[in-house]
Amino acid sequence: MRALRYHGPGDLRLEHGIPEPCCSKTQVKVRPAFVGICGTDLHEYSTPTFIPDQKNTHPVTGESRPVIIGHEMAGTIVEIGADINNKSIKVGDRVSVRPTVCCFTCPSCEEGHYSCCATPGFLGLSGGGGGLSDYICVESDFVHKLPDTIGLDIGALVEPLATCWRAVVRSGIKNGDDVLVFGAGPIGLGVIQCCKAQGANNIIVAEVAVERRRLAKEFGATLVFNPLESDIVRETKKATHREQGADASFDCAGLEATLKAACLATRPRGVIVNVAIWEKPIEFNPNLLVFGERVFYSVLGYDKNDFEGVLNAIESGALKPGSMITRKISIDRVVEDGFRALIEEKDKHVKIQIDLLK
Incomplete structure (x- = not known):
């Protein structure tokens, strides 16, 4: 499959032939449609913090560089594991992804405060796959079904909101x-x-x-x-x-x-x-x-209630975030039309999204 991978500071490569991820029994496989670029991506592009280096793997994902990037994402479920926790979703559902990486076993995780995990991370930064690829596998509890009235591009705004x-x-x-x-x-x-x-x-x-x-x-x-x-x-x-x-x-x-x-x-x-x-x-x-x-x-991150709160507010019209999207680009122009534009012309853009359906 295609994937945009981070190899080091300033080194992003669109690569083909990357193995397609396998869906575990508790995961769903999502085909991303839109992925946003955020300030964290820009910071990591030059000075990595969440992205593990070649010598140290992330303790949860077990991955080191290169890693697939992209954590603000929405897409369509194409496969469901045999024993998922979230029984409300099915193949074909359009979802926003909550990209939290956590251990599930530390005291914070046991209390449900996953963003305060002792070994925190994010899909699209810390390994475990990322949105800028043809497919990503996500724990079923970490996808949120989009109402019919919310498009996939707006769905990719749910994470930052x-x-x-x-x-x-x-x-x-x-x-x-x-x-x-x-x-x-x-x-x-x-x-x-x-x-x-x-x-x-x-x-x-x-x-x-x-x-x-x-x-x-x-x-x-x-x-x-x-x-x-x-x-x-x-x-x-x-x-x-x-x-x-x-x-x-x-x-x-x-x-x-x-x-x-x-x-x-x-x-x-x-x-x-x-x-x-x-x-x-x-x-x-x-x-x-x-x-x-x-x-x-x-605050650092979010939980299920925050995602649901945003989705409900968008559906009711209390939030109308569409004009935050100031440009949509293709995956082969991420550096030129995405990262560089946000670095060099940051006052002209709010949210640049990659359209993976192009």
Whole structure:
């Protein structure tokens, strides 16, 4: 079969004749249709973290480089194992894939918190197959059937939106609450939509790039500021109830300045949620949380409820993420029209998808 495999930093190869994966008794085989490229893919492309090197195999998948990439995916079930747990699915069903790799035996996994596994990973990064191939085998509990009204391209957006959904659920916002979002890249835009779907009132966004500020408004932001030109803390307080600050702030940028501003712009006993992967250590004064009894949460990944929450919201019309897809490309143009475009023209694109049906 065809597969796009990662051999090392900057080295992606479309290869033919890769053995087709065999479906175990608890798995389903999926033919991917659409696969999105995300910020994690871009980071791994140059500086691998989740992708194992040649000397160290991943403890769950047992694989090392080269690995098949692509973890934001939706496709069609073509084969079902003899003893699957998920009895609600069948051959021909269109599904979104939850690409969590976990051991199932550590304390976190035993409690159902698979994204907190002691040996975490993702399909499409850590071995076990990936979306950018003709076929992938997935545990049956980790596929989610798409309603008839949701296309496969939208189905491939469920994975990134599930992270955003989890962040908003974790914040505990209620109808009418005011929120602040730092960063309007793909995850920030997803958080904006999920806040709107879950009843937020004012959705205030801090973003430097002009085009991303425009997109933030398109997806539901009520106030958008350039943090290089405006005092975000002051503007947020002016826009919120009794000028106390946001009920919840979401840091989707992962910068020292944004975390500090998030704390200062959040009301006493409010919530700050980290939705970023940090590239380097920072200096942080915990008293920004202590004085005001603010709560700091973080999210990594998602669970079944987050996927189902996103699917239900899309089906009901509460989420309308289609315009996040700014380009569709073929698998033989992933580097040129996908990775390079997102690196060199990141402000022009939100989500580039690979159409595997071409």
